[in-house]
Amino acid sequence: MSSWLDYTINGLIVGNVYALVAVGLALIFGVSRLINFAQGSIYLVGAYIGWVAVVQLHTPLPLTIIVVAVAAAIVGLIIERFGLRPLQNSVRIAPLLATIGISFVLDQLVMLTFSPNPRALPSQLPDVRFQVGGGTIGPLDLLIAGVGLTSALLLFVFLRYSKLGWAVRATAQDRDAAMQMGVDVNRVNQAVFGIAAALGGVSGLLVGMYYNQIDTAMSLQATLKGVVAEVVGGAGNVPGAVIGSLLLGLVESYGVAVFGTSYRNLFAFLLLVVVLVLRPNGLFASARQAPPEPLTGTFIAPSRPVRIPRWALAVAAAIFAILPLFPVSFYVLQTLINAWLLGMLALSLTLVAGTIGQVSLGHAALLAIGAYTSALLSLTLNVPVGLAIIGGGLMSAALGTLLISPSFRLRGHYVSIATLAIGEIVSLVILNWESVTRGPIGISGIPPLSLFGTELISPTSIYWFSFAVMVVLALLQGRLLTSHLGRSFRAIRDDDIAARAYGLSLNRYKSLAFIFGGFAAGVSGGIAAHLYSYINHETFNTQQSILALTVVILGGLGNVVGAMLGAVALVGLPEVFRIAAEYRILIYGIVLLLLVRFRPQGLLGTI
Amino acid sequence: MAEQLNSMLSLRGLTRRFGGLTAVDAIDLDLAKGELVSIIGPNGAGKTTLFNLITGLDRPDAGEVRFEGQDVTGFSPERLAGEGIARTFQLGRVFGNLSVMDNVLIGAHTRLRAVKPTVPVIGPLLELGLALLRPSSVRNEEERLREEVKAILARFGERLLPRIDQPAYSLSYANRRRVEIARALALQPRLLLLDEPTAGMNPTETAEMQALVAELKAEGLTILLIEHKLEMVMRLSDCVIVMDEGKKIAEGPGEVVRSDPKVIEAYLGHGLSGTSEQESAA
Numbered sequence A: 001m002s003s004w005l006d007y008t009i010n011g012l013i014v015g016n017v018y019a020l021v022a023v024g025l026a027l028i029f030g031v032s033r034l035i036n037f038a039q040g041s042i043y044l045v046g047a048y049i050g051w052v053a054v055v056q057l058h059t060p061l062p063l064t065i066i067v068v069a070v071a072a073a074i075v076g077l078i079i080e081r082f083g084l085r086p087l088q089n090s091v092r093i094a095p096l097l098a099t100i101g102i103s104f105v106l107d108q109l110v111m112l113t114f115s116p117n118p119r120a121l122p123s124q125l126p127d128v129r130f131q132v133g134g135g136t137i138g139p140l141d142l143l144i145a146g147v148g149l150t151s152a153l154l155l156f157v158f159l160r161y162s163k164l165g166w167a168v169r170a171t172a173q174d175r176d177a178a179m180q181m182g183v184d185v186n187r188v189n190q191a192v193f194g195i196a197a198a199l200g201g202v203s204g205l206l207v208g209m210y211y212n213q214i215d216t217a218m219s220l221q222a223t224l225k226g227v228v229a230e231v232v233g234g235a236g237n238v239p240g241a242v243i244g245s246l247l248l249g250l251v252e253s254y255g256v257a258v259f260g261t262s263y264r265n266l267f268a269f270l271l272l273v274v275v276l277v278l279r280p281n282g283l284f285a286s287a288r289q290a291p292p293e294p295l296t297g298t299f300i301a302p303s304r305p306v307r308i309p310r311w312a313l314a315v316a317a318a319i320f321a322i323l324p325l326f327p328v329s330f331y332v333l334q335t336l337i338n339a340w341l342l343g344m345l346a347l348s349l350t351l352v353a354g355t356i357g358q359v360s361l362g363h364a365a366l367l368a369i370g371a372y373t374s375a376l377l378s379l380t381l382n383v384p385v386g387l388a389i390i391g392g393g394l395m396s397a398a399l400g401t402l403l404i405s406p407s408f409r410l411r412g413h414y415v416s417i418a419t420l421a422i423g424e425i426v427s428l429v430i431l432n433w434e435s436v437t438r439g440p441i442g443i444s445g446i447p448p449l450s451l452f453g454t455e456l457i458s459p460t461s462i463y464w465f466s467f468a469v470m471v472v473l474a475l476l477q478g479r480l481l482t483s484h485l486g487r488s489f490r491a492i493r494d495d496d497i498a499a500r501a502y503g504l505s506l507n508r509y510k511s512l513a514f515i516f517g518g519f520a521a522g523v524s525g526g527i528a529a530h531l532y533s534y535i536n537h538e539t540f541n542t543q544q545s546i547l548a549l550t551v552v553i554l555g556g557l558g559n560v561v562g563a564m565l566g567a568v569a570l571v572g573l574p575e576v577f578r579i580a581a582e583y584r585i586l587i588y589g590i591v592l593l594l595l596v597r598f599r600p601q602g603l604l605g606t607i
Numbered sequence B: 001m002a003e004q005l006n007s008m009l010s011l012r013g014l015t016r017r018f019g020g021l022t023a024v025d026a027i028d029l030d031l032a033k034g035e036l037v038s039i040i041g042p043n044g045a046g047k048t049t050l051f052n053l054i055t056g057l058d059r060p061d062a063g064e065v066r067f068e069g070q071d072v073t074g075f076s077p078e079r080l081a082g083e084g085i086a087r088t089f090q091l092g093r094v095f096g097n098l099s100v101m102d103n104v105l106i107g108a109h110t111r112l113r114a115v116k117p118t119v120p121v122i123g124p125l126l127e128l129g130l131a132l133l134r135p136s137s138v139r140n141e142e143e144r145l146r147e148e149v150k151a152i153l154a155r156f157g158e159r160l161l162p163r164i165d166q167p168a169y170s171l172s173y174a175n176r177r178r179v180e181i182a183r184a185l186a187l188q189p190r191l192l193l194l195d196e197p198t199a200g201m202n203p204t205e206t207a208e209m210q211a212l213v214a215e216l217k218a219e220g221l222t223i224l225l226i227e228h229k230l231e232m233v234m235r236l237s238d239c240v241i242v243m244d245e246g247k248k249i250a251e252g253p254g255e256v257v258r259s260d261p262k263v264i265e266a267y268l269g270h271g272l273s274g275t276s277e278q279e280s281a282a
């Protein structure tokens, strides 16, 4: 009974909401060339402040909107002042990591304050629908359209006719020239973050009312959708962001009409990947742009890695190897097994994010590919578990590299967006491809770890197995780093243009890095599958990707020993201090922020 | 003008526009084997953009680039490096976290053979395998290249050799420029493009650099040089090309070009170019 007109109206309304997020992202990108990964968290904060206002304070609707806009703007100003301004003169990776960390901290704070359970957010509007042609439209639709148009108008007037608005435009056009003309770039940043946050917060409120439900998972979705819309419209292009948002809303709405609700996000991310590959400057980018010659500033913090003598490493390895011979508790072994699995993932990520400079936010997808492959090989084809795990590693290497390859032509923040989206695509495919992956039910009864026909059941044997695998992977990676590939990867990270001018093909070497790294991650996922005996599409999620990233930064980007040390520290220390599980993610986020600010080279230094 | 036979590089009508601005406007240029041609011109004349077009980092809107008789217009930079074109960058693009040794070894990347078998499709995988296994052929090649790098670094006297294991970011500005040139030499180029190699250098350092370029020329290397220090240009060049606002406004032996009224006009019109001071301040 739902007509096409209904789907069109729905698409435009949802597009309107995306636009509120995307416009903020575009403004921020325009003045600071930064993709604000915390935008979705502000949207989340807006939704919950709205809930407090509506449900607890019973504010009337206009006041609710104002309260949310002001409160969100304040959050935005705080982020700008304390999260990003101190990083103005640091390496290019720093603000990227900072917004990721901020987003994590905000999401966790909301979750800890309000619990992760969904809440209803009533719209305060009468529940009537008007007939329009063949479809219907409700007061909330009109409100959303009205807020969207009003914001667009206000923003237009601000940018066009106010002095600060002029400064924003000047900075977006040419930051250096604007500074020379006496524009106060800090004030411009403040203005932009305040506006972006106010719009984002109101957007969260409206979406909460639209679906009459809010929960903490909204944040990541909003960031992703906003970024998709912004990139489709052309990064930094404000009108483009509006058009991109409406387009995204329509694509999703029609996609849902044809294929069903569970495909909604798949369309968004496919649209993103297609645009990034075919038109990385957005649909409306004027001419092909050559990168301006001085791409100043290095990507990662320069540092001299801490040199650890070989014998010390050998001693440390020996101590961990003989640890189970001593009377240690099951709990300690269990914790360390987790650390070794995370260590393998961190080895993989430190290679792609650190050594070759592709900050992947979708690394958990490689775990998932390895886990599903290994589980299915051993369950349906009766492949011995040891071989199945290697199969998982190989599949992750091959499929992962193939999936991530569209991002090879991208740089910096775009790589992170693309990998985040590709990670989401993988988990959506796992959810929807029921004939192979068993969809939402997941895979149960995965056979336990075994080696040459002997099952590894005791914690001790599992400990040794996972430790040995990690050490072998680490040794291989160390060897890789000392080869010509190690220096080629690092050269591409430090300056891809100079690298190309000296004959290094970016596709070839990024592929090799992802093949090697994908294998390690796939093996880690494979072992995990046999250890857990049950996996589903949510077993390997973005939180793990971010945790791995924190481990990698903590140990030092590209640093093999650092990756293992970081894994032990981040898994072990919360256990030692008996920190409750729900606070851990918050702490990881804070650790990431502190590192970026005070020790960007990590504990052992960048290699 | 070089006869077609031993022509190294020839540009015909090369043009690049940025929006309304024509940064490189129908440039013709011929460079014969063993020649050193300098390109001078005020700031923003389009010299660096011209280099980007020759090395494939940017694509022309019109015109043609021929290298050793072959049409290479629109080739990727990787491919042109493989053909034997090496360049340095005006603003210095060393690999900051790599040691001096590794920086220069990257220059020799196109010459790797043992570790990079030219097998289609599985070539990259073989490369990964060989990098991990390192049979003696690979180890010997690496050893040979390392020796070669040391020989190249020795050309800079004691400037770089004692710092061979230091990361490039820790070097002085002048030393980073030297590393760039060493990296270019490691490619064993047939054509070398130098973009203001002495920018930011003091007179002693400039004299050293000038001597090195003269040496390279004497060894028969073909060089295209962008340089603001006219003294050096006059001494080294077989031919000087003057660019202004994307166009070639004069061409010929140094002394002739120098007294060309159009050239004087271009320089005076834009205010005398003081790029060297500007660079060192940056």
Ligand SMILES: Nc1ncnc2c1ncn2[C@@H]1O[C@H](COP(=O)(O)OP(=O)(O)OP(=O)(O)O)[C@@H](O)[C@H]1O
Residues within 6 Å of the ligand: A290, A291, A292, A293, B018, B021, B023, B041, B042, B043, B044, B045, B046, B047, B048, B049, B050, B090, B275
């Ligand atoms: N990627 C780009 N996008 C837009 N304009 C560009 C780009 N690259 C160069 N330009 C413009 O093209 C013109 C020529 O620049 P180019 O760097 O080639 O000059 P140059 O002769 O090397 O100057 P200098 O002596 O200062 O190095 C300048 O006006 C510059 O602003």
Ligand SMILES: [Mg+2]
Residues within 6 Å of the ligand: B047, B048, B049, B090
């Ligand atoms: Mg230049």
